[in-house]
Amino acid sequence: MQFNKIIGQNDIKEHLIDTVKSKRISHAQLFLGPEGSGSLPLAIAYAQYILCSNKLDSDSCGNCPSCLKVQKLSHPDLHFSFPIHLLKSTRTSDDVFLEWKKQFETSIYFGLQDWYRTLGNDNKQGTIGTDESQKIVKKISLKSFEGGYKILIMWMPEQMNNQAANKLLKIIEEPPKNTLFILVSENQENIISTILSRTQLIKIPRLKEKELSDHLVKSESLSLEEAETYAHLAEGNVSLAISLMSDKEAASFNLDNFIKWMRLCYTRNVGETIDWVDSISGAGREAQKNFIVFALGMFRQSIVGHYADTDLVILTTAQRQFLDKFSPFINHKNIVVLTEVLNDAHYHLERNANPKILFLDVSLKVYAYLKRK
Numbered sequence: 001m002q003f004n005k006i007i008g009q010n011d012i013k014e015h016l017i018d019t020v021k022s023k024r025i026s027h028a029q030l031f032l033g034p035e036g037s038g039s040l041p042l043a044i045a046y047a048q049y050i051l052c053s054n055k056l057d058s059d060s061c062g063n064c065p066s067c068l069k070v071q072k073l074s075h076p077d078l079h080f081s082f083p084i085h086l087l088k089s090t091r092t093s094d095d096v097f098l099e100w101k102k103q104f105e106t107s108i109y110f111g112l113q114d115w116y117r118t119l120g121n122d123n124k125q126g127t128i129g130t131d132e133s134q135k136i137v138k139k140i141s142l143k144s145f146e147g148g149y150k151i152l153i154m155w156m157p158e159q160m161n162n163q164a165a166n167k168l169l170k171i172i173e174e175p176p177k178n179t180l181f182i183l184v185s186e187n188q189e190n191i192i193s194t195i196l197s198r199t200q201l202i203k204i205p206r207l208k209e210k211e212l213s214d215h216l217v218k219s220e221s222l223s224l225e226e227a228e229t230y231a232h233l234a235e236g237n238v239s240l241a242i243s244l245m246s247d248k249e250a251a252s253f254n255l256d257n258f259i260k261w262m263r264l265c266y267t268r269n270v271g272e273t274i275d276w277v278d279s280i281s282g283a284g285r286e287a288q289k290n291f292i293v294f295a296l297g298m299f300r301q302s303i304v305g306h307y308a309d310t311d312l313v314i315l316t317t318a319q320r321q322f323l324d325k326f327s328p329f330i331n332h333k334n335i336v337v338l339t340e341v342l343n344d345a346h347y348h349l350e351r352n353a354n355p356k357i358l359f360l361d362v363s364l365k366v367y368a369y370l371k372r373k
């Protein structure tokens, strides 16, 4: 990862490059920055710069064998350590390294929740445990493969338990020659103080909204206005801005499908309803469940008599006209039963019901209830 792939943070980049040029690389550094500030990508870009065999003035070359390996996260002298869900089969970061690589393919900016979701459970906290620190000590004690620096990047040292931290104290304090520990943290207060006192602190600030919105315009081809909205909502957090953008996509998906579905139910067009059922059945279970929740919200809002703009989606005139005409068909006579039908559907989707059968069945019920006046 080259520095030029990272948004903003020019002062930090200059400082890091300067430590290399002036040969003053402190052997244990703590990169402290909020989620979405780029502290993890900065740590990797720093490692790549240190390991690069053809350094440029303000970045690594990006082409030498060493850069190519770092870019694939497969340089033998660059090690990663991060919180994982401890199980029999997963004891250390190496056991889920494929997932770690996959996480970077989606975006170089991500937060803990994103990572836990990739691991398959975003309700469960991860840990950096004792097996991990034993392994770190072993890796760091080996000679470097390529004759240069050995670097360990530990993401979220605040998730390390006491025993694990204690095992690392000695090697962090007196590391072998040409060893660099980079701890990348969001919360200084949760790091065990004996570790903290052995590191040099580098504070990574939140991105400025302007930096983030400029980036969104360029890389996500948003209009300036949209980009500014996201940058503002996300308060400079790149990972949050990206997730808000995908929420918006989901919201338009839901709205488009809701309008289409209600039209079909209202006109009782069986042929096209079956086509629609086929298309929503291909959408994935989470998307289907979200859609049902969205439809429930739309029914409720029909009763209240107005549709709040669904957070980030601004209704088009056509959409609004449809919804205005549609809302009288939801009334106090059918709202209870329609709500029940959709709640049931959600319940069965969660229990792996066949979506084709389920959505067709629900559609036929909505046919019947929609016109009850």
Ligand SMILES: [Zn+2]
Pocket (backbone or CB within 6 Å): 051, 052, 053, 054, 055, 060, 061, 062, 063, 064, 065, 066, 067, 068
């Ligand atoms: Zn290079």
